[in-house]
Amino acid sequence: MISFMENYNSFNLFNIVDILIIGLLTYVLIFYIQYFTRNKRLPGPIPIPIIGNIEAYRVDFMKTAEKMQLKYGDFWEIWQGSDRHVWISRADLATKLLNPSFHNNNYSFRTAENKGLELMGLTSKGIIYNLNLEGWITDRKYINQIFMSPKFLRQSVQITSELFSEMEKYWINLGLGIELNLANWMMRFMTDFTFIATTNKKIYALLNYYNTFPNSKNDDDDGDGDDEVINNSTAILQESEKMVKAIRTHFMAAIFFKDTAKYLRILYPPYRAKSKKLLSEVGWLNERVKELVEERKKEIEEIYKDNTNTLSEKELRADMLTMMLTLNISHDTTTTTKDAEPMSEDEIQEIVYEIIGGGIDTTSNSFCYLIYYIEHYPEVKEKMMKEIELLFGKDINRPITYEELNKSSYCDSIIKEVSRLMTTVPVLFRINSKADEIDGHKFEPSTIFKINVKEIQMNKAHWKDPEKFNPDRFMGSNAESIQRNSFLPFGGGSRICPGKQLAMLQMKQLMMLFYRKYDVELVDKNAPIKYVSSVVNHCEELMFRIKLK
Numbered sequence: 001m002i003s004f005m006e007n008y009n010s011f012n013l014f015n016i017v018d019i020l021i022i023g024l025l026t027y028v029l030i031f032y033i034q035y036f037t038r039n040k041r042l043p044g045p046i047p048i049p050i051i052g053n054i055e056a057y058r059v060d061f062m063k064t065a066e067k068m069q070l071k072y073g074d075f076w077e078i079w080q081g082s083d084r085h086v087w088i089s090r091a092d093l094a095t096k097l098l099n100p101s102f103h104n105n106n107y108s109f110r111t112a113e114n115k116g117l118e119l120m121g122l123t124s125k126g127i128i129y130n131l132n133l134e135g136w137i138t139d140r141k142y143i144n145q146i147f148m149s150p151k152f153l154r155q156s157v158q159i160t161s162e163l164f165s166e167m168e169k170y171w172i173n174l175g176l177g178i179e180l181n182l183a184n185w186m187m188r189f190m191t192d193f194t195f196i197a198t199t200n201k202k203i204y205a206l207l208n209y210y211n212t213f214p215n216s217k218n219d220d221d222d223g224d225g226d227d228e229v230i231n232n233s234t235a236i237l238q239e240s241e242k243m244v245k246a247i248r249t250h251f252m253a254a255i256f257f258k259d260t261a262k263y264l265r266i267l268y269p270p271y272r273a274k275s276k277k278l279l280s281e282v283g284w285l286n287e288r289v290k291e292l293v294e295e296r297k298k299e300i301e302e303i304y305k306d307n308t309n310t311l312s313e314k315e316l317r318a319d320m321l322t323m324m325l326t327l328n329i330s331h332d333t334t335t336t337t338k339d340a341e342p343m344s345e346d347e348i349q350e351i352v353y354e355i356i357g358g359g360i361d362t363t364s365n366s367f368c369y370l371i372y373y374i375e376h377y378p379e380v381k382e383k384m385m386k387e388i389e390l391l392f393g394k395d396i397n398r399p400i401t402y403e404e405l406n407k408s409s410y411c412d413s414i415i416k417e418v419s420r421l422m423t424t425v426p427v428l429f430r431i432n433s434k435a436d437e438i439d440g441h442k443f444e445p446s447t448i449f450k451i452n453v454k455e456i457q458m459n460k461a462h463w464k465d466p467e468k469f470n471p472d473r474f475m476g477s478n479a480e481s482i483q484r485n486s487f488l489p490f491g492g493g494s495r496i497c498p499g500k501q502l503a504m505l506q507m508k509q510l511m512m513l514f515y516r517k518y519d520v521e522l523v524d525k526n527a528p529i530k531y532v533s534s535v536v537n538h539c540e541e542l543m544f545r546i547k548l549k
């Protein structure tokens with residue numbers, strides 16, 4: 001009896017192993033037959049079944065893209081597990097993906113359904129990852145209206161001026177001529193700016209950073225009310241610093257949850273601990289932003305109580321939160337929106353995060369690259385100085401107006417040329433909702449497309465002498481010959497960056513504020529730009545010093 005059981009068990013075991021091996025071999029065979037017999041196969045490394053291509057898992061994915069581009073050209077594919085990633089580095093191949101239409105667009109989304117983003121509640125509201133098309137369209141229209149409203153843009157110009165004065169004050173206190181890291185200052189500057197522009201609240205990011213210098217002195221006597229905070233309330237400053245860090249965490253958390261498989265988040269202890277920590281920090285921020293939204297709502301309602309019905313332009317600032325909330329309480333709006341449906345506070349809260357997160361890193365890094373290039377091209381700098389002098393003459397302190405900023409064309413062209421050569425966002429993400437065909441290649445629904453902005457903007461098919469730094473290519477009639485979708489620093493199509501106009505305006509203003517008053521000098525002109533390439537090219541350090549002209 002025992003020997004019968006043994007035989008039976010070993011026979012069964014043999015069968016199971018056998019079946020598994022046969023099954024696996026069949027899977028591998030079918031996988032490669034399908035792979036090699038695909039009609040018009042895209043070039044790319046041959047994937048391993050189930051795993052895909054090892055290179056696709058590199059954190060520094062732009063390095064992989066660079067290597068693959070050299071080997072396979074402008075249109076190639078790589079596999080991550082069973083996900084097909086298609087990289088595009090030529091403008092004409094990206095036409096369908098950059099369709100500007102809100103409706104009838106097969107490429108409206110950046111990601112397919114994603115459990116991690118769902119867990120963070122990001123796929124059903126907001127702008128960046130929202131998978132509810134109608135909801136996204138409504139939000140995008142609001143955002144576009146607010147960001148294009150001259151009232152909002154004028155107020156942004158004013159906030160930029162005020163914050164620049166504050167930053168100058170700190171530099172003067174620290175001693176002009178000392179070495180400063182522009183990357184850190186600009187990150188803080190943009191955090192303060194974005195917070196005020198979106199919520200009308202000050203977060204003291206610059207002040208907190210200034211306080212980290214050993215020789216900082218807090219003698220704020222300029223009557224702006226900050227002295228009270230500076231002198232009396234370490235608690236406010238600590239809270240605001242926590243907020244600055246939590247905003248960064250929110251974005252890192254979104255990327256972590258988007259890219260980390262659910263089973264790893266649950267079963268792998270370091271990732272499980274990380275998920276828990278990130279969710280708790282994001283939860284804290286959620287509460288703070290919720291309070292902020294409620295606080296501003298109450299303030300606005302108070303203003304309404306004292307007035308009959310309509311808002312006086314003078315009484316409400318044109319910050320984004322106010323604009324969205326005034327829409328919510330069904331009075332006249334400060335935007336041009338007609339027949340708008342009120343937005344839920346949850347929705348508003350998410351948009352506030354996304355705008356804060358979307359504007360800080362991008363603009364601060366772009367500005368660092370701008371200064372780097374200007375300082376390396378004296379002939380361009382000279383031409384820029386002429387334009388600035390023409391606008392302001394010797395009057396280096398008077399406020400810069402929105403209208404003046406719109407007049408300067410050479411400064412505009414410098415920003416564009418820098419963002420062509422050193423794009424801050426190197427790749428755009430899209431997925432197709434329905435099966436499609438591009439250049440004769442067929443794509444299943446939910447194929448992941450990556451538009452390689454860095455390569456498109458350096459592609460000889462679109463640009464003459466692409467390596468050359470030449471802002472004149474964007475001047476006057478030269479600009480007319482720029483091929484559609486070959487210049488994408490702010491992305492394109494229906495998903496184009498809503499902050500484009502604001503960012504351009506602000507970078508121009510900062511260039512003028514810097515250069516009309518100060519001589520700017522890089523500490524080590526021979527050093528290459530120190531940056532880390534990821535979803536955003538992050539400038540790590542740009543040491544500079546300034547002195548009064």
Ligand code: HEM
Nearest residue numbers: 127128358359362363366425490491492495496497499503
């Ligand atoms: C130099 C500064 C900036 C650069 C280079 C930049 C670049 C980009 C890029 C490349 C995209 C993706 C577009 C696409 O997928 O086609 C994007 C999206 C976005 N940006 Fe910006 N941006 C900048 C400033 C800003 C500012 C100042 C804000 C807001 C205050 C902002 C808010 C957003 C938002 C909310 C999105 C998502 C739009 C959507 O998915 O519908 N950005 N940006």
